[in-house]
Amino acid sequence: MRPRPGEVLHFSEDPTITEFRPHVAATARQTDAYVWAVDHDRAPDYWFPRQCPRAMAWTVPSTSPPDRERILGPGGGERVHAIEYGWMERFLNGRLFAYRFSADAFRPFGEPAPHAFVASEPVEPLGPPEPAGDLLQLHRDAGIQLRVLDNLWPFWDAVITSTLGFSGIRLRNATTRPVRD
Template structure:
Protein backbone atom coordinates (compact mmCIF):
# COMPACT_ATOMS: atom_id res chain seq x y z
CA UNK A 1 0.00 0.00 0.00
CA UNK A 2 1.81 3.03 -1.32
CA UNK A 3 0.62 6.33 -2.73
CA UNK A 4 0.26 6.80 -6.45
CA UNK A 5 1.92 9.78 -8.20
CA UNK A 6 0.43 13.03 -6.91
CA UNK A 7 -0.72 11.42 -3.66
CA UNK A 8 0.46 10.95 -0.09
CA UNK A 9 -1.04 8.57 2.45
CA UNK A 10 -2.40 8.83 5.95
CA UNK A 11 -2.82 5.51 7.79
CA UNK A 12 -5.49 5.14 10.45
CA UNK A 13 -7.52 2.56 12.31
CA UNK A 14 -10.51 4.93 11.99
CA UNK A 15 -12.42 4.44 8.72
CA UNK A 16 -14.79 7.38 9.32
CA UNK A 17 -12.55 10.40 8.65
CA UNK A 18 -13.82 12.80 6.00
CA UNK A 19 -11.58 15.83 6.54
CA UNK A 20 -8.08 16.10 8.00
CA UNK A 21 -7.54 19.21 10.12
CA UNK A 22 -4.12 20.46 11.23
CA UNK A 23 -3.38 19.57 14.85
CA UNK A 24 -0.43 19.59 17.19
CA UNK A 25 0.66 15.97 17.47
CA UNK A 26 0.77 14.70 21.04
CA UNK A 27 4.11 13.06 20.23
CA UNK A 28 5.43 15.98 18.18
CA UNK A 29 8.51 17.96 19.09
CA UNK A 30 7.10 21.29 17.93
CA UNK A 31 4.03 23.39 18.55
CA UNK A 32 2.90 23.92 14.95
CA UNK A 33 -0.36 22.33 13.81
CA UNK A 34 -0.11 19.97 10.83
CA UNK A 35 -1.94 17.34 8.84
CA UNK A 36 0.52 14.44 8.77
CA UNK A 37 1.04 12.01 5.88
CA UNK A 38 3.80 9.98 4.22
CA UNK A 39 5.21 9.55 0.75
CA UNK A 40 5.97 6.23 -0.97
CA UNK A 41 9.40 5.55 0.59
CA UNK A 42 8.09 6.12 4.14
CA UNK A 43 4.72 4.34 3.74
CA UNK A 44 6.09 0.99 5.06
CA UNK A 45 6.91 2.71 8.37
CA UNK A 46 3.15 2.81 8.99
CA UNK A 47 2.13 -0.75 8.05
CA UNK A 48 1.51 -1.35 11.77
CA UNK A 49 -1.16 -0.73 14.41
CA UNK A 50 -0.88 2.93 15.41
CA UNK A 51 0.46 2.36 18.93
CA UNK A 52 2.80 -0.50 17.97
CA UNK A 53 6.44 0.21 18.79
CA UNK A 54 8.70 -0.61 15.86
CA UNK A 55 12.34 -0.27 14.94
CA UNK A 56 13.19 -0.16 11.26
CA UNK A 57 16.43 -0.14 9.28
CA UNK A 58 17.27 0.01 5.58
CA UNK A 59 20.25 0.31 3.31
CA UNK A 60 21.22 3.83 2.24
CA UNK A 61 24.16 5.11 0.19
CA UNK A 62 27.14 4.59 2.46
CA UNK A 63 25.75 1.49 4.20
CA UNK A 64 28.58 -0.99 4.59
CA UNK A 65 28.21 -4.61 3.53
CA UNK A 66 29.14 -5.65 7.07
CA UNK A 67 26.34 -3.57 8.59
CA UNK A 68 23.83 -4.81 6.04
CA UNK A 69 24.72 -8.42 6.84
CA UNK A 70 24.86 -7.81 10.62
CA UNK A 71 21.55 -5.92 10.91
CA UNK A 72 19.39 -7.04 7.97
CA UNK A 73 21.04 -10.44 7.76
CA UNK A 74 21.49 -13.04 5.06
CA UNK A 75 18.69 -13.99 2.73
CA UNK A 76 18.49 -10.85 0.67
CA UNK A 77 16.53 -7.72 1.17
CA UNK A 78 17.69 -4.28 2.09
CA UNK A 79 15.17 -3.44 4.80
CA UNK A 80 14.10 -4.94 8.13
CA UNK A 81 11.32 -3.99 10.56
CA UNK A 82 11.23 -5.28 14.14
CA UNK A 83 8.35 -5.53 16.59
CA UNK A 84 7.92 -7.22 19.94
CA UNK A 85 6.13 -10.55 20.40
CA UNK A 86 3.48 -8.82 22.48
CA UNK A 87 2.33 -6.93 19.37
CA UNK A 88 2.25 -9.85 16.93
CA UNK A 89 -1.43 -10.75 17.38
CA UNK A 90 -2.46 -7.10 17.04
CA UNK A 91 -0.31 -6.82 13.90
CA UNK A 92 -2.14 -9.83 12.47
CA UNK A 93 -5.67 -8.64 13.36
CA UNK A 94 -5.71 -4.83 13.18
CA UNK A 95 -8.05 -3.23 10.66
CA UNK A 96 -5.83 -0.53 9.18
CA UNK A 97 -6.99 1.94 6.53
CA UNK A 98 -5.12 4.18 4.10
CA UNK A 99 -6.45 7.57 3.11
CA UNK A 100 -5.17 8.91 -0.18
CA UNK A 101 -4.58 12.67 0.02
CA UNK A 102 -3.54 15.12 -2.71
CA UNK A 103 0.22 15.74 -2.48
CA UNK A 104 -0.06 19.41 -3.46
CA UNK A 105 -0.63 20.95 0.00
CA UNK A 106 2.11 18.87 1.65
CA UNK A 107 5.80 19.62 2.20
CA UNK A 108 8.57 17.41 3.61
CA UNK A 109 9.44 17.70 7.29
CA UNK A 110 12.40 16.33 9.25
CA UNK A 111 16.13 16.92 9.32
CA UNK A 112 18.50 15.87 7.94
CA UNK A 113 16.25 13.45 6.03
CA UNK A 114 12.48 14.06 5.87
CA UNK A 115 10.43 11.44 7.71
CA UNK A 116 6.96 12.68 6.75
CA UNK A 117 5.06 15.31 4.81
CA UNK A 118 2.82 17.92 6.40
CA UNK A 119 0.13 20.39 5.39
CA UNK A 120 -0.88 23.49 7.34
CA UNK A 121 -4.46 23.58 6.05
CA UNK A 122 -7.33 21.12 6.18
CA UNK A 123 -7.23 18.43 3.49
CA UNK A 124 -10.04 16.27 2.06
CA UNK A 125 -9.19 12.69 1.14
CA UNK A 126 -9.36 11.86 -2.56
CA UNK A 127 -11.86 9.10 -1.82
CA UNK A 128 -13.01 6.68 0.85
CA UNK A 129 -10.38 4.95 2.98
CA UNK A 130 -8.95 1.73 1.60
CA UNK A 131 -8.43 -1.32 3.83
CA UNK A 132 -4.70 -2.00 3.95
CA UNK A 133 -5.25 -5.73 4.47
CA UNK A 134 -2.80 -8.35 5.71
CA UNK A 135 0.18 -6.46 7.13
CA UNK A 136 2.40 -9.55 7.22
CA UNK A 137 1.72 -10.20 3.53
CA UNK A 138 2.32 -6.53 2.75
CA UNK A 139 5.80 -6.76 4.29
CA UNK A 140 6.52 -10.04 2.50
CA UNK A 141 5.37 -8.72 -0.87
CA UNK A 142 7.51 -5.58 -0.46
CA UNK A 143 10.60 -7.68 0.34
CA UNK A 144 10.82 -6.27 3.88
CA UNK A 145 11.97 -8.66 6.57
CA UNK A 146 9.70 -8.59 9.60
CA UNK A 147 11.51 -9.61 12.76
CA UNK A 148 9.69 -10.42 16.01
CA UNK A 149 11.75 -9.92 19.15
CA UNK A 150 11.23 -10.22 22.88
CA UNK A 151 12.53 -6.67 23.34
CA UNK A 152 13.40 -3.97 20.79
CA UNK A 153 16.21 -2.18 22.61
CA UNK A 154 19.25 -4.32 21.74
CA UNK A 155 18.22 -4.28 18.07
CA UNK A 156 17.56 -0.51 18.22
CA UNK A 157 20.98 0.19 19.73
CA UNK A 158 22.69 -1.88 17.01
CA UNK A 159 20.70 -0.11 14.29
CA UNK A 160 21.41 3.41 15.53
CA UNK A 161 25.14 2.65 15.77
CA UNK A 162 25.24 1.28 12.20
CA UNK A 163 25.58 2.87 8.75
CA UNK A 164 21.97 1.98 7.87
CA UNK A 165 19.11 4.44 7.64
CA UNK A 166 16.65 3.93 10.49
CA UNK A 167 13.45 5.02 12.15
CA UNK A 168 11.89 4.17 15.49
CA UNK A 169 8.20 4.85 15.99
CA UNK A 170 6.23 4.61 19.25
CA UNK A 171 9.30 3.28 21.05
CA UNK A 172 7.88 4.67 24.29
CA UNK A 173 5.37 1.78 24.04
CA UNK A 174 8.12 -0.84 23.89
CA UNK A 175 8.96 -3.11 26.81
CA UNK A 176 11.49 -1.59 29.21
CA UNK A 177 15.18 -1.90 28.41
CA UNK A 178 16.66 -5.04 29.95
CA UNK A 179 18.78 -4.52 33.04
Protein backbone atom coordinates (compact mmCIF):
# COMPACT_ATOMS: atom_id res chain seq x y z
CA MET A 1 0.00 0.00 0.00
CA ARG A 2 1.91 2.96 -1.35
CA PRO A 3 0.91 6.26 -2.90
CA ARG A 4 0.83 6.61 -6.65
CA PRO A 5 2.91 9.35 -8.32
CA GLY A 6 1.59 12.77 -7.30
CA GLU A 7 -0.06 11.40 -4.16
CA VAL A 8 0.65 11.08 -0.45
CA LEU A 9 -1.09 8.78 2.03
CA HIS A 10 -2.51 9.02 5.52
CA PHE A 11 -3.08 5.72 7.36
CA SER A 12 -5.86 5.35 9.92
CA GLU A 13 -7.88 2.68 11.69
CA ASP A 14 -10.94 4.90 11.14
CA PRO A 15 -12.57 4.39 7.72
CA THR A 16 -15.14 7.18 8.20
CA ILE A 17 -13.08 10.37 7.86
CA THR A 18 -14.30 12.66 5.06
CA GLU A 19 -12.20 15.75 5.76
CA PHE A 20 -8.83 16.09 7.49
CA ARG A 21 -8.39 19.25 9.50
CA PRO A 22 -5.03 20.52 10.73
CA HIS A 23 -4.44 19.88 14.42
CA VAL A 24 -1.62 19.83 16.94
CA ALA A 25 -1.18 16.31 18.26
CA ALA A 26 -0.81 15.85 22.02
CA THR A 27 2.69 14.48 21.42
CA ALA A 28 3.72 17.10 18.83
CA ARG A 29 7.13 18.72 19.00
CA GLN A 30 5.92 21.69 16.97
CA THR A 31 3.19 24.22 17.69
CA ASP A 32 1.76 24.54 14.18
CA ALA A 33 -1.36 22.60 13.25
CA TYR A 34 -1.01 20.16 10.35
CA VAL A 35 -2.60 17.33 8.44
CA TRP A 36 0.08 14.64 8.19
CA ALA A 37 0.82 12.31 5.28
CA VAL A 38 3.68 10.19 3.92
CA ASP A 39 5.26 9.42 0.58
CA HIS A 40 6.26 6.14 -1.05
CA ASP A 41 9.46 5.69 1.00
CA ARG A 42 7.92 6.39 4.42
CA ALA A 43 4.58 4.60 3.90
CA PRO A 44 5.92 1.35 5.46
CA ASP A 45 6.52 3.23 8.74
CA TYR A 46 2.73 3.25 9.14
CA TRP A 47 1.84 -0.34 8.24
CA PHE A 48 0.97 -0.90 11.92
CA PRO A 49 -1.93 -0.31 14.29
CA ARG A 50 -1.71 3.37 15.23
CA GLN A 51 -0.62 2.93 18.85
CA CYS A 52 1.80 0.07 18.14
CA PRO A 53 5.36 0.93 19.19
CA ARG A 54 7.88 0.18 16.47
CA ALA A 55 11.57 0.63 15.83
CA MET A 56 12.71 0.74 12.23
CA ALA A 57 16.10 0.80 10.51
CA TRP A 58 17.20 0.90 6.87
CA THR A 59 20.36 1.23 4.87
CA VAL A 60 21.51 4.64 3.68
CA PRO A 61 24.53 5.42 1.49
CA SER A 62 26.72 5.96 4.57
CA THR A 63 25.76 2.65 6.25
CA SER A 64 28.88 0.72 7.20
CA PRO A 65 29.14 -2.99 6.34
CA PRO A 66 29.62 -3.94 10.03
CA ASP A 67 26.47 -2.02 11.05
CA ARG A 68 24.52 -3.55 8.19
CA GLU A 69 25.56 -7.03 9.34
CA ARG A 70 24.96 -6.25 13.04
CA ILE A 71 21.49 -4.73 12.63
CA LEU A 72 20.07 -6.33 9.47
CA GLY A 73 21.96 -9.63 9.64
CA PRO A 74 22.79 -12.07 6.87
CA GLY A 75 20.38 -11.91 3.97
CA GLY A 76 18.68 -9.05 5.78
CA GLY A 77 17.68 -6.91 2.83
CA GLU A 78 17.63 -3.14 3.16
CA ARG A 79 15.14 -2.57 5.98
CA VAL A 80 13.95 -4.04 9.27
CA HIS A 81 10.96 -3.19 11.47
CA ALA A 82 10.64 -4.44 15.05
CA ILE A 83 7.61 -4.70 17.34
CA GLU A 84 6.99 -6.40 20.65
CA TYR A 85 5.24 -9.74 21.18
CA GLY A 86 2.56 -7.96 23.18
CA TRP A 87 1.46 -6.18 19.99
CA MET A 88 1.55 -9.14 17.64
CA GLU A 89 -2.13 -10.09 17.90
CA ARG A 90 -3.22 -6.50 17.23
CA PHE A 91 -0.76 -6.33 14.35
CA LEU A 92 -2.04 -9.53 12.77
CA ASN A 93 -5.72 -8.70 13.28
CA GLY A 94 -5.61 -4.94 12.80
CA ARG A 95 -7.67 -3.17 10.15
CA LEU A 96 -5.86 -0.26 8.61
CA PHE A 97 -7.06 2.11 5.90
CA ALA A 98 -5.15 4.37 3.53
CA TYR A 99 -6.47 7.76 2.52
CA ARG A 100 -5.04 9.13 -0.72
CA PHE A 101 -4.40 12.85 -1.19
CA SER A 102 -3.01 14.97 -3.97
CA ALA A 103 0.58 15.80 -3.05
CA ASP A 104 -0.06 19.35 -4.30
CA ALA A 105 -1.83 20.23 -1.04
CA PHE A 106 1.19 19.15 1.06
CA ARG A 107 4.77 20.28 1.61
CA PRO A 108 7.77 18.29 2.86
CA PHE A 109 8.39 18.31 6.62
CA GLY A 110 11.53 17.38 8.55
CA GLU A 111 15.23 18.14 8.68
CA PRO A 112 17.74 17.35 7.39
CA ALA A 113 15.64 15.18 5.05
CA PRO A 114 11.83 15.23 4.99
CA HIS A 115 10.17 12.34 6.83
CA ALA A 116 6.58 13.44 6.27
CA PHE A 117 4.36 15.80 4.33
CA VAL A 118 2.06 18.35 5.92
CA ALA A 119 -0.89 20.50 4.90
CA SER A 120 -1.86 23.64 6.79
CA GLU A 121 -5.40 23.79 5.40
CA PRO A 122 -8.20 21.21 5.57
CA VAL A 123 -7.95 18.55 2.86
CA GLU A 124 -10.34 15.99 1.47
CA PRO A 125 -9.19 12.55 0.31
CA LEU A 126 -9.21 11.80 -3.40
CA GLY A 127 -11.74 9.03 -2.74
CA PRO A 128 -12.92 6.61 -0.08
CA PRO A 129 -10.27 5.00 2.11
CA GLU A 130 -8.73 1.77 0.86
CA PRO A 131 -8.15 -1.19 3.16
CA ALA A 132 -4.41 -1.63 3.56
CA GLY A 133 -4.88 -5.38 3.76
CA ASP A 134 -2.70 -7.92 5.55
CA LEU A 135 0.00 -5.95 7.37
CA LEU A 136 2.34 -8.93 7.54
CA GLN A 137 1.96 -9.49 3.80
CA LEU A 138 2.69 -5.81 3.11
CA HIS A 139 6.02 -6.21 4.89
CA ARG A 140 6.81 -9.45 3.10
CA ASP A 141 5.93 -8.08 -0.34
CA ALA A 142 8.12 -5.01 0.30
CA GLY A 143 11.07 -7.16 1.40
CA ILE A 144 11.03 -5.67 4.90
CA GLN A 145 12.11 -7.90 7.76
CA LEU A 146 9.66 -7.92 10.64
CA ARG A 147 11.15 -8.82 14.00
CA VAL A 148 9.10 -9.59 17.06
CA LEU A 149 10.96 -8.94 20.30
CA ASP A 150 10.24 -9.17 24.01
CA ASN A 151 11.43 -5.59 24.42
CA LEU A 152 12.24 -2.95 21.79
CA TRP A 153 14.79 -0.97 23.81
CA PRO A 154 17.96 -3.05 23.27
CA PHE A 155 17.26 -3.10 19.52
CA TRP A 156 16.49 0.64 19.52
CA ASP A 157 19.69 1.44 21.40
CA ALA A 158 21.70 -0.54 18.83
CA VAL A 159 19.93 1.15 15.90
CA ILE A 160 20.36 4.75 17.07
CA THR A 161 24.10 4.25 17.59
CA SER A 162 24.55 2.72 14.13
CA THR A 163 25.13 4.23 10.69
CA LEU A 164 21.70 3.11 9.45
CA GLY A 165 18.74 5.40 8.93
CA PHE A 166 16.12 4.90 11.62
CA SER A 167 12.77 5.92 13.02
CA GLY A 168 10.90 5.08 16.20
CA ILE A 169 7.17 5.61 16.45
CA ARG A 170 4.97 5.33 19.56
CA LEU A 171 7.95 4.15 21.62
CA ARG A 172 6.22 5.53 24.71
CA ASN A 173 3.87 2.53 24.35
CA ALA A 174 6.72 0.01 24.44
CA THR A 175 7.45 -2.26 27.36
CA THR A 176 9.49 -0.58 30.07
CA ARG A 177 13.19 -0.29 29.29
CA PRO A 178 15.15 -3.11 30.96
CA VAL A 179 17.20 -2.08 33.99
CA ARG A 180 20.93 -2.20 33.31
CA ASP A 181 23.28 -3.58 35.92
